Amino acid sequence: MAEMTHEEMMQNWMKNATPGPEHERMSKECGEYIVTMNEGGTEMKGAVKLDMILGGRVQIQDFTMDYNGMPFQGHGMTGFDNFTKRYWFTWNDNMSTGLFTLYGTARDGGKQIVFEGKMDSPGMNMCDVPARHVYTYINDDEFKYEAWNFPDTPNEKKTMEMHYKRK
Amino acid sequence: MKKPILLVLVGVMCLSAVAYAQEGQMSEEAMMKKWMEVASPKAEHEMLAKSAGEWDYTMTFWMGPDAPPQSAKGTCSDKVINGGRVVESDMSGEMMGMPYEGHGHTGYDNFNKTFWATWTDNMTTGMMFMEGTSTDGGKTIVFNTTMDEPVMDVKDKPVRFVSKWLSDDEHVLESWDEVGTPHEFKAFEIKYTRKK
Numbered sequence: 637m638a639e640m641t642h643e644e645m646m647q648n649w650m651k652n653a654t655p656g657p658e659h660e661r662m663s664k665e666c667g668e669y670i671v672t673m674n675e676g677g678t679e680m681k682g683a684v685k686l687d688m689i690l691g692g693r694v695q696i697q698d699f700t701m702d703y704n705g706m707p708f709q710g711h712g713m714t715g716f717d718n719f720t721k722r723y724w725f726t727w728n729d730n731m732s733t734g735l736f737t738l739y740g741t742a743r744d745g746g747k748q749i750v751f752e753g754k755m756d757s758p759g760m761n762m763c764d765v766p767a768r769h770v771y772t773y774i775n776d777d778e779f780k781y782e783a784w785n786f787p788d789t790p791n792e793k794k795t796m797e798m799h800y801k802r803k
Numbered sequence: 804m805k806k807p808i809l810l811v812l813v814g815v816m817c818l819s820a821v822a823y824a825q826e827g828q829m830s831e832e833a834m835m836k837k838w839m840e841v842a843s844p845k846a847e848h849e850m851l852a853k854s855a856g857e858w859d860y861t862m863t864f865w866m867g868p869d870a871p872p873q874s875a876k877g878t879c880s881d882k883v884i885n886g887g888r889v890v891e892s893d894m895s896g897e898m899m900g901m902p903y904e905g906h907g908h909t910g911y912d913n914f915n916k917t918f919w920a921t922w923t924d925n926m927t928t929g930m931m932f933m934e935g936t937s938t939d940g941g942k943t944i945v946f947n948t949t950m951d952e953p954v955m956d957v958k959d960k961p962v963r964f965v966s967k968w969l970s971d972d973e974h975v976l977e978s979w980d981e982v983g984t985p986h987e988f989k990a991f992e993i994k995y996t997r998k999k
Contacts, residue, residue: 649954691925718953726908726921734910
């Protein structure tokens, strides 16, 4: 390991720890949203609350949806790592005991954030299914969340689309 | 074919399942059974849930193998979320004269049979994810993982975290640095004591 001066270390630390434009964008996005999910002709609605924690560094997402008395609860986090210059995302909910993490980059001048990663699919007894999740920003009050499995392969399948609209 | 609504919900968490069931590679019934089995909290989740409540912590840390210990104090609030599946921790205290805030999760994945944890705090913009195992049902969990150290401009440094219950009202988290080298050293230790 190369010797580093105390000043260099402090600079590195500040650079990594200080929220930047990506965190500012996430802050602006905070608030309460209605989420609409369409699957097989059935429309379902849920509620999402986006909040910043840790001094504007991390966005947390609390998701609730109710269907016929079956409450769905999910908790997610989104951040931007200044050191690796990647967005990071975690998700867990009450229909699974696992957690998945995805890492992403902005495309199209920030209109999209494309996350890639691998997810387990316990229902299918499969580990490490390649996944792509994409956020597309429509305007300040609306965005779309889409997910695909096996992206860029003949087995590519869109698995989810959700529309977020600010309350 | 119109899918039962429950499968739509499964789709939220278990993304490839619906697509596959439609193709008939696995029956919806088999899939649901597997899902229920994997999604239900088990003994490991009960063990994790013991930490729910309010804690005082004392942290001892060493900047290097021969460095003198320093200490920091604060409080930690643990709550169980997602229907008993995950423990969410919020830490608040002081470190080297600066306010410290941290946010993390701990869970047990029935499918992989691994414990998992996330951690992030106000001293970084990164997030640490780790997976660990236990040979005593969750009383001691060993997480071998890698982490970035932006301060030293280092990526994927091997580290080890060990979480241990000492009693119902005391648990400790230890962290080792330079793991796998002759210079391995304990980087910090956080002792949690339940608030009375």
